[in-house]
Amino acid sequence: MGGHAKTDAVNSGSKDAPTEAEFKKRDANWPVVLFYIHVYILGTYGIYVTFTSASWPTILFTALLTLLGMLGVTVGVHRLWAHRTFTATVPLRVFLMLCQTLAGQGTIYSRVQAHRLHHAKFQEDDDPYYSKQSFMYAQLHGNLLKYSRQQEQLLLTVDMSDMENDGIVMFQKRYYVLLYIGLNVLLPVNTPFQYFGETLGVSTFVGFWLRNLIVLNVGNLVNSAHFIWSIHKGFKPTDSNSIFFITKSFWPQFHYLLPYDYQSGEFGDYASGTGTTMIRIFAALDMAKNLRTVSSVAVRNGLTLAVETKRPIVECIEEQVKLEQNALPANHYLNREKFM
Numbered sequence: 001m002g003g004h005a006k007t008d009a010v011n012s013g014s015k016d017a018p019t020e021a022e023f024k025k026r027d028a029n030w031p032v033v034l035f036y037i038h039v040y041i042l043g044t045y046g047i048y049v050t051f052t053s054a055s056w057p058t059i060l061f062t063a064l065l066t067l068l069g070m071l072g073v074t075v076g077v078h079r080l081w082a083h084r085t086f087t088a089t090v091p092l093r094v095f096l097m098l099c100q101t102l103a104g105q106g107t108i109y110s111r112v113q114a115h116r117l118h119h120a121k122f123q124e125d126d127d128p129y130y131s132k133q134s135f136m137y138a139q140l141h142g143n144l145l146k147y148s149r150q151q152e153q154l155l156l157t158v159d160m161s162d163m164e165n166d167g168i169v170m171f172q173k174r175y176y177v178l179l180y181i182g183l184n185v186l187l188p189v190n191t192p193f194q195y196f197g198e199t200l201g202v203s204t205f206v207g208f209w210l211r212n213l214i215v216l217n218v219g220n221l222v223n224s225a226h227f228i229w230s231i232h233k234g235f236k237p238t239d240s241n242s243i244f245f246i247t248k249s250f251w252p253q254f255h256y257l258l259p260y261d262y263q264s265g266e267f268g269d270y271a272s273g274t275g276t277t278m279i280r281i282f283a284a285l286d287m288a289k290n291l292r293t294v295s296s297v298a299v300r301n302g303l304t305l306a307v308e309t310k311r312p313i314v315e316c317i318e319e320q321v322k323l324e325q326n327a328l329p330a331n332h333y334l335n336r337e338k339f340m
């Protein structure tokens with residue numbers, strides 16, 4: 001009896017100690033859900049307003065802010081901060097931080113932390129954008145949920161020391177609400193209203209809601225694009241691995257293997273997208289330095305080595321990358337045909 005009583009006590013103790021299911025459960029993040037509902041409804045109406053009422057200055061100004069927001073997500077959060085594919089001078093980091101604030105997706109710090117967990121747990125239960133599920137989960141649903149208790153614990157284990165040593169990232173984290181109001185609300189809404197003779201309604205629908213609809217959806221693609229541009233099991237053999245390994249297209253597999261390559265475009269391209277071009281321009285201006293890349297020769301040699309030695313692919317490719325490090329000139333980004 002005493003033994004049973006003890007077992008019961010342990011079982012009923014689950015009120016305090018959560019079960020595995022409770023530990024992994026993700027609740028809805030209602031403020032975010034409400035925000036997304038508004039973004040979708042009012043942003044869609046913003047499309048109508050753009051074609052019927054907005055003036056050209058408003059449209060061009062909003063388009064510019066939209067592009068800068070995307071740049072903040074792809075070049076800023078993803079390639080510079082999450083994966084350290086290059087180093088940036090202080091002015092460039094300030095610029096990218098301001099761009100990222102325009103994306104309205106939360107702080108650089110929180111996005112980097114979540115993206116690093118996404119890579120560490122890619123296609124596992126603890127991936128915040130649970131990749132085994134569906135495109136819509138990664139693109140939308142996963143963003144509307146709070147982290148599970150397990151994910152919260154895992155987030156604390158993500159190494160963020162480089163972020164904590166980056167004064168610009170920490171400045172944005174500290175003053176995010178003020179920066180958000182200034183850059184993501186006042187600047188895009190007030191400018192058309194004050195200077196382009198727009199009504200407050202048109203300024204709000206186009207400058208805030210429609211812009212957020214576009215930037216949030218494009219920004220979320222960073223975590224969901226692999227559903228669109230990756231190799232799936234149903235691919236014909238002729239379409240698959242050989243092409244991916246030689247050209248490094250089919251971005252996701254290459255990016256999830258070797259995430260530190262600055263040329264990995266977020267949307268399925270390699271070496272030819274806007275983000276890559278912008279990094280090259282920043283490098284030519286001496287604002288971006290130490291651009292990291294992996295040549296196709298290193299990938300091919302690494303693969304051969306992996307087949308011959310049966311060692312892990314990434315280890316073999318990285319060995320080849322080290323071998324060619326001295327052969328790669330510092331300004332390799334100016335000669336991309338030769339060094340891509």
Ligand SMILES: [Zn+2]
Nearest residue numbers: 078083119259
């Ligand atoms: Zn990534």
